[in-house]
Amino acid sequence: MSDLDDSSTQIEFTSLFKRRLKGLSKKYRQIQSDIQPILNQLLLGHLIGDQISGTTYTVYKVRAKNSDAQSGKSGGYRLIYQVVTPSNIVLHLIYSKSEQANVNADEIQDIIETYQKENI
Numbered sequence: 182m183s184d185l186d187d188s189s190t191q192i193e194f195t196s197l198f199k200r201r202l203k204g205l206s207k208k209y210r211q212i213q214s215d216i217q218p219i220l221n222q223l224l225l226g227h228l229i230g231d232q233i234s235g236t237t238y239t240v241y242k243v244r245a246k247n248s249d250a251q252s253g254k255s256g257g258y259r260l261i262y263q264v265v266t267p268s269n270i271v272l273h274l275i276y277s278k279s280e281q282a283n284v285n286a287d288e289i290q291d292i293i294e295t296y297q298k299e300n301i
Contacts, residue, residue, distance in 0.1 A: 190226050193271045195296050201275045205258070209277070211248035212258070216275070219245055219260060223270050230260075235286025238293050239264040240273075250279060259284075263293055271296070 194202075206212050222229050230243030245258040261274035261284065273292050274284065 190224050190268050190270060192220060192223055193269070195271060195273050195292075196299075197292065197296070198272045198275055205275065205277060209247060209249040215248050216245050216258065216260065219243055223262065226267070228264060230262075233261070233286060233289060236290045236293070238290070240289055240293070244278075247277065247279075250277075261289060261292075 202212065209215075219229065228241060230241040233240045233242055240261060240263050243260050243262070245260060247257040250256045256277075256279040259274075259276055259278055260272060263271045263273060265271055273289070273296060276284070
C-alpha cells in the first residue's frame, strides 16, 4: 500500500461504475456498506489493491468482501480505479467475482479511453 501526500482526494464515479453498482445493488443489499471502507481508504489518499500492468494508465484492482454471499473474498467484488492525479481518483468498474471473470488490461484500457472521450 502506498500513500499519497494530498489529503483532499476526490473520487469520481463513471456512468459505467454507477450503472454496474445499481445493478449489483438489486441482488446484493449490502454492497454500499461493503465498498464503503475502500472508498474511505481512497479518500484518505491510500492506494490500495494491486496495480494492473498492461495499460498506459495508473490503474488498480481492489477486492471487497460481499456480505450477501458466503464465499469469502474470492466471491466478493472487484473495483477498478484509476489514479489520474494524486488528488483525483476515478472509479471505472465494479463487478461481482462470482458473476464475472477477470477483466483484462485491454478491456480496462478501452473503458478508460471511452470515459475520457465522453468527458472532454
